[in-house]
Amino acid sequence: MTDKDYFTFKILRYDAAEPDIEPHFQTYKIRVIPGLTILMVLLRIRDEIDGTLAFRSSCRSAVCGSCAMVINGKIDLACRTQAASFGSNTIILEPLPNMQIIKDLVVDMTPFWDMYEKVKPYMIRKGDYPDKEIAQTEEDRKKIDQYVNCILCACCYGACPVLARNPDYMGPAAFAKLERFMLDSRDERPDNFLQNVDSEDGVWGCDTVLRCIEACPKDVRPTDSIVGLRKQLVKNKLFGKGKNED
Amino acid sequence: MLYHDVLIVGGGLSGLRAAVGLCEKYDVGLVSKVHPIRSHSIAAQGGINAALANNPDARDDTPEKHTFDTVKGGDYLGDQDAVEIMCKEAPVIVYEMEHWGCPFSRFPDNTIAQRPFGGAGYPRTCFSADITGHVLLNTLYERSVYKDVKVYSEHVVLALVTDGNLCHGAIVLDQIKGEIIPVAAKATVFATGGYGRVYLYSTNALSNTGSGIGIPFRAGVPVKDMEFVQFHPTSLIGTNILMTEACRGEGGYLLNNKGERFMERYAAKAMELAPRDIVSRSIQTEIEEGRGFEHELGKYVQLDLRHLGAQKIMERLPGIRRICLDFIGIDPIYEPIPIMPSQHYSMGGIDTNEKSETVVKGFYAAGECACVSVHGANRLGGNSLLDTIVFGKLASISVDQYLQSDGFKPDEKLLMSKKAEVEHKIKQLNSGGSQRPFKILDELRLTMSNLAGIFRTKDELQQALSKIIELKERYKKVNVSSSKIYMNYELIGAWELESMLDVGHIIVLGALLREESRGAHSRRDFPMRRDAEWLKHTVATIGKDGEPNISYKGVTITKYEPMERKY
Numbered sequence: 001m002t003d004k005d006y007f008t009f010k011i012l013r014y015d016a017a018e019p020d021i022e023p024h025f026q027t028y029k030i031r032v033i034p035g036l037t038i039l040m041v042l043l044r045i046r047d048e049i050d051g052t053l054a055f056r057s058s059c060r061s062a063v064c065g066s067c068a069m070v071i072n073g074k075i076d077l078a079c080r081t082q083a084a085s086f087g088s089n090t091i092i093l094e095p096l097p098n099m100q101i102i103k104d105l106v107v108d109m110t111p112f113w114d115m116y117e118k119v120k121p122y123m124i125r126k127g128d129y130p131d132k133e134i135a136q137t138e139e140d141r142k143k144i145d146q147y148v149n150c151i152l153c154a155c156c157y158g159a160c161p162v163l164a165r166n167p168d169y170m171g172p173a174a175f176a177k178l179e180r181f182m183l184d185s186r187d188e189r190p191d192n193f194l195q196n197v198d199s200e201d202g203v204w205g206c207d208t209v210l211r212c213i214e215a216c217p218k219d220v221r222p223t224d225s226i227v228g229l230r231k232q233l234v235k236n237k238l239f240g241k242g243k244n245e246d
Numbered sequence: 247m248l249y250h251d252v253l254i255v256g257g258g259l260s261g262l263r264a265a266v267g268l269c270e271k272y273d274v275g276l277v278s279k280v281h282p283i284r285s286h287s288i289a290a291q292g293g294i295n296a297a298l299a300n301n302p303d304a305r306d307d308t309p310e311k312h313t314f315d316t317v318k319g320g321d322y323l324g325d326q327d328a329v330e331i332m333c334k335e336a337p338v339i340v341y342e343m344e345h346w347g348c349p350f351s352r353f354p355d356n357t358i359a360q361r362p363f364g365g366a367g368y369p370r371t372c373f374s375a376d377i378t379g380h381v382l383l384n385t386l387y388e389r390s391v392y393k394d395v396k397v398y399s400e401h402v403v404l405a406l407v408t409d410g411n412l413c414h415g416a417i418v419l420d421q422i423k424g425e426i427i428p429v430a431a432k433a434t435v436f437a438t439g440g441y442g443r444v445y446l447y448s449t450n451a452l453s454n455t456g457s458g459i460g461i462p463f464r465a466g467v468p469v470k471d472m473e474f475v476q477f478h479p480t481s482l483i484g485t486n487i488l489m490t491e492a493c494r495g496e497g498g499y500l501l502n503n504k505g506e507r508f509m510e511r512y513a514a515k516a517m518e519l520a521p522r523d524i525v526s527r528s529i530q531t532e533i534e535e536g537r538g539f540e541h542e543l544g545k546y547v548q549l550d551l552r553h554l555g556a557q558k559i560m561e562r563l564p565g566i567r568r569i570c571l572d573f574i575g576i577d578p579i580y581e582p583i584p585i586m587p588s589q590h591y592s593m594g595g596i597d598t599n600e601k602s603e604t605v606v607k608g609f610y611a612a613g614e615c616a617c618v619s620v621h622g623a624n625r626l627g628g629n630s631l632l633d634t635i636v637f638g639k640l641a642s643i644s645v646d647q648y649l650q651s652d653g654f655k656p657d658e659k660l661l662m663s664k665k666a667e668v669e670h671k672i673k674q675l676n677s678g679g680s681q682r683p684f685k686i687l688d689e690l691r692l693t694m695s696n697l698a699g700i701f702r703t704k705d706e707l708q709q710a711l712s713k714i715i716e717l718k719e720r721y722k723k724v725n726v727s728s729s730k731i732y733m734n735y736e737l738i739g740a741w742e743l744e745s746m747l748d749v750g751h752i753i754v755l756g757a758l759l760r761e762e763s764r765g766a767h768s769r770r771d772f773p774m775r776r777d778a779e780w781l782k783h784t785v786a787t788i789g790k791d792g793e794p795n796i797s798y799k800g801v802t803i804t805k806y807e808p809m810e811r812k813y
Binding site for chain 1: 280346
């Protein structure tokens with residue numbers, strides 16, 4: 001064990017319940033061994049050094065979406081990021097942007113979930129259900145694959161430059177979820193459904209600078225969904241047709 | 247004080263299914279310590295069993311055959327009436343989930359695809375690539391949004407309120423605001439998942455502390471068959487992240503350091519697809535006899551997928567490949583995966599019947615925190631997702647019946663006095679004690695993994711028991727760094743630690759007393775199953791001194807007489 005195994009972690013501390021104390025960085029030294037993830041570092045700090053440190057975590061295997069944060073300027077899940085992967089032994093940890101801090105690395109995700117609910121994120125069917133499964137080809141199912149993979153971690157939401165200037169913008173994840181249902185051969189939402197997103201707060205607000213794609217830890221491309229939804233809207237306007245009349 | 251007709255604790259598959267079943271008719275409140283979409287159901291990979299007979303190799307599959315496989319897989323400890331109900335419900339709930347939008351993988355005839363899984367006579371595991379838990383949880387959460395279920399996210403339950411016969415609700419902590427809230431409810435359903443984090447080596451999420459088992463136990467509710475702990479054969483070394491059984495269902499091999507498919511020695515017919523208890527013991531034996539590999543992260547054997555080819559791996563196991571790349575820097579298309587067995591699932595739990603009822607009226611439990619028992623001494627892969635949704639649904643039906651026949655009003659005084667008790671106890675956690683919570687937890691985990699693992703002996707279990715009793719003593723002096731109640735994860739951890747110590751205690755005590763080997767409970771000093779003495783469930787109830795008292799009760803046998811398990 002040498003000094004160079006000890007990394008410096010600078011973590012943004014802030015408590016919304018004590019707003020008089022400005023956000024500030026607190027420094028912790030932790031010995032880094034190969035394979036140690038940022039989440040393991042945070043758990044060790046909370047256990048052994050500072051019990052007051054707040055961050056969210058659960059699955060520790062990049063599937064539950066709890067631990068999105070800014071790690072040395074890059075948005076990612078703390079659990080899948082190796083501490084030794086930056087070529088630097090100083091690592092800065094900050095909460096996700098575009099949301100209010102509750103405490104330290106925990107942000108208030110209410111706006112994110114509000115936007116999610118706004119797109120009616122569930123299967124809509126008109127008639128009765130069949131006795132067995134609704135038939136779907138594997139080819140049709142594959143069309144929604146990338147959107148199905150979304151873990152709602154809000155990495156994209158934090159990375160989105162439009163949200164930074166327009167908090168009413170619905171954000172990449174909500175559109176990806178909407179497109180997941182629009183492209184599902186089993187979904188029967190009504191023709192006028194896209195009115196919800198036909199605005200500058202909706203799909204027309206996107207700058208298409210692809211920050212969301214870069215930030216996604218699950219290889220989802222929210223921009224694809226925005227482009228798809230825009231095309232559908234233009235088509236509806238030109239031909240007066242909705243999805244289920246195509 | 248909050249009031250609801252029904253309080254549901256847990257936002258995973260069981261809790262959401264119960265909520266969706268009740269919310270149109272009743273005022274339902276669902277409390278979840280993480281946002282529901284972060285629940286551990288999300289991490290299930292391989293699939294959900296149902297005898298749909300979609301697979302061309304399984305046209306004659308039936309719920310009866312599924313029942314038999316489940317009973318045999320559980321080494322005859324499951325209650326066969328309950329297993330029958332679950333397997334009969336299986337096709338119903340799989341179609342229901344599909345109708346609600348679940349994107350299952352498909353066969354060329356456009357039906358739901360089904361793959362082979364361990365211990366099953368037919369390929370009956372429905373799946374969506376290797377993210378089946380993820381798609382099911384998303385679908386049920388979406389359904390709950392559609393049905394406008396009232397969710398209290400990031401609220402953790404601290405205590406259950408009963409008067410011995412009747413349940414009156416629970417005491418809940420709003421983690422963000424730091425409010426301690428009594429919730430008065432005519433019916434309460436626990437769907438809080440497993441206790442994997444009681445073990446050092448576990449596939450489970452950090453949130454799986456088992457406090458949802460310890461809290462009812464403390465309130466006088468019996469828990470059952472806790473010594474039956476499932477060790478999954480294939481977890482990634484180091485992090486112990488799950489490598490789904492579907493890796494073997496799709497044709498993956500297990501190899502030792504001689505390059506042998508060693509399962510031939512232990513289960514010549516089923517090979518890698520023997521039930522999990524058998525495969526885990528086989529791997530452990532290979533390692534102990536020197537046929538494993540060495541690594542700084544621990545000893546291991548290989549899970550080899552290379553012969554499946556890139557296309558099949560990318561299509562059927564993309565999540566596994568991603569995890570291997572992210573967490574150990576290995577691409578399974580080109581290299582075998584280093585794996586070891588680790589704690590995965592709890593067959594035991596809150597003692598429930600086939601209607602998700604407990605002995606306390608108005609208190610129900612479903613999913614991994616409950617023990618019906620359908621999994622007996624060893625759960626088959628693909629049966630846990632099934633269990634969660636089926637018994638979440640059956641709990642909603644039972645609660646509905648209970649509320650129709652009862653004009654019961656929760657006792658607010660009882661709730662307020664419990665609240666005061668909880669507040670006092672929280673204060674004590676920050677009153678200058680000398681013990682750090684993480685130290686106690688680390689020692690508990692090490693004890694459980696080293697002394698109450700895959701193979702067990704009387705000596706080791708006795709050592710474990712003394713250690714846990716010592717840790718419980720030390721817990722009385724536990725201290726957290728801050729007296730604040732809001733946003734204090736250390737405090738919640740310290741609160742849950744009490745439950746974890748209880749859970750560990752019950753597991754070890756049950757294991758020490760059960761002098762036989764059955765399913766996942768394997769005693770080196772009693773290597774045979776002993777039906778004459780031990781074909782019975784272990785029941786633990788809390789004694790006056792707070793210690794578990796053990797008693798036993800019979801197993802329901804309907805059609806399937808116990809016989810020797812061969813694979």
